[in-house]
Amino acid sequence: NAGVTQTPKFQVLKTGQSMTLQCAQDMNHEYMSWYRQDPGMGLRLIHYSVGAGITDQGEVPNGYNVSRSTTEDFPLRLLSAAPSQTSVYFCASSYSRMGAGGPSYEQYFGPGTRLTVT
Amino acid sequence: KNEVEQSPQNLTAQEGEFITINCSYSVGISALHWLQQHPGGGIVSLFMLSSGKKKHGRLIATINIQEKHSSLHITASHPRDSAVYICAVRSNDMRFGAGTRLTVKP
Numbered sequence: 001n002a003g004v005t006q007t008p009k010f011q012v013l014k015t016g017q018s019m020t021l022q023c024a025q026d027m028n029h030e031y032m033s034w035y036r037q038d039p040g041m042g043l044r045l046i047h048y049s050v051g052a053g054i055t056d057q058g059e060v061p062n063g064y065n066v067s068r069s070t071t072e073d074f075p076l077r078l079l080s081a082a083p084s085q086t087s088v089y090f091c092a093s094s095y096s097r098m099g100a101g102g103p104s105y106e107q108y109f110g111p112g113t114r115l116t117v118t
Numbered sequence: 119k120n121e122v123e124q125s126p127q128n129l130t131a132q133e134g135e136f137i138t139i140n141c142s143y144s145v146g147i148s149a150l151h152w153l154q155q156h157p158g159g160g161i162v163s164l165f166m167l168s169s170g171k172k173k174h175g176r177l178i179a180t181i182n183i184q185e186k187h188s189s190l191h192i193t194a195s196h197p198r199d200s201a202v203y204i205c206a207v208r209s210n211d212m213r214f215g216a217g218t219r220l221t222v223k224p
Contacts, residue, residue, distance in 0.1 A: 033212070042122065042204065042214030058211055090161060105149055105208060109161035 001026050006091050006110035013081040013117045021076040021113050023091030029108070031094045032074040033058070034066065036087040037112075043090065049074055081117045089113045121145050124205050124215035131222050137192040139218045141205030144186065152179050152190050153204040155217065161204070164190075195222045 007022045025032065033048035035058075045058030049068040063085060065077040074093075078085060094107040122143045131137055141150070152164040165172050165179040167188065172179050176195075181188040192199055200222050205215040 035214075040216060042120070042216045043206070043212075044214070045211050048211060059213075088159065092161075105151075105166050107151065107163050107212075109153075109163075112159050112161075 003027065004091055004093050004108050004110035006089075006113050008113060009111065011113060011115050013078070013115065015082060015117060017081050019078050019081065021078075021089055021091075021115075023074045023076065023110060024072050025074075025093040025108070026072065027093060027095070027108065028071060029093035029095045030071070031096070032068065033092050033094075034064070034074070034076045035090045035092065036060065036085075037090060038087050046076065046089075078115075083117045085115065086117045087115060089115060120215070121213045122205055122207055122215040124203075124218050126218060127216070128219045129221070131195050131220070133196055133222055133224050135195050135222075137195050137199075137220065137222075139190045139203050139205075139220070141188045141190070141215055142186060143188075143205075143207045143213075145207065145209045145213070147186075147207040147209050149208040150181055150188050151206040151208070151212075152188075153206060155202040155204060157201065164203075192220075195220075197222045197224050 004025045030051045034046040035043040037043050044060045047066040049055045052071050055066050090112050091110040097104045125140045149168045155161045167181040176193045178191040202217040202219050204217045
């Protein structure tokens with residue numbers, strides 16, 4: 001299994017440009033999410049999806065769109081890039097299971113995309 | 119105030135020392151995760167806890183649901199343990215602490 005893959009690894013955009021960050025997973029996980037990581041702050045949830053065709057907003061959704069047409073793919077679109085969107089972006093997938101000991105969740109992260117908006 | 123607070127922010131230890139990183143949270147949770155972020159940026163999940171204690175090798179994680187507090191312990195620390203350790207809680211969604219940067223010197 002490749003796990004969670006993200007492309008590109010690095011990207012530089014000019015203000016106002018649009019782009020799509022790609023994320024794919026091959027573990028058949030129902031739950032996928034996008035986070036941004038900024039210096040001195042914890043990871044913050046941008047958007048998430050609990051299954052194909054279902055997406056919802058996280059803590060910091062403004063300026064980003066997502067779609068989930070398949071279980072495997074969860075692209076993040078920047079509509080009109082702004083310098084405030086300079087960050088490292090992580091995609092993650094996870095599953096949840098109910099076992100005898102209670103709920104179990106396991107989350108897998110992609111390698112990250114470092115985005116700079118000038 | 120963040121919903122998830124970690125302490126300390128930075129920690130430097132000598133090889134072999136016992137290390138404790140703390141995490142306090144203010145929301146109701148269904149689970150708490152400890153993650154490790156390597157210097158290269160990759161993030162891996164170390165533990166998922168909903169109660170009690172878990173142990174993997176030299177790593178031990180505990181959680182006290184009533185006190186809304188968790189600790190991550192590393193026994194016999196080694197330079198390869200140098201990383202950022204992140205506490206995350208699962209409530210309506212995932213909320214993350216800012217991380218603890220650990221440096222273990224040989």
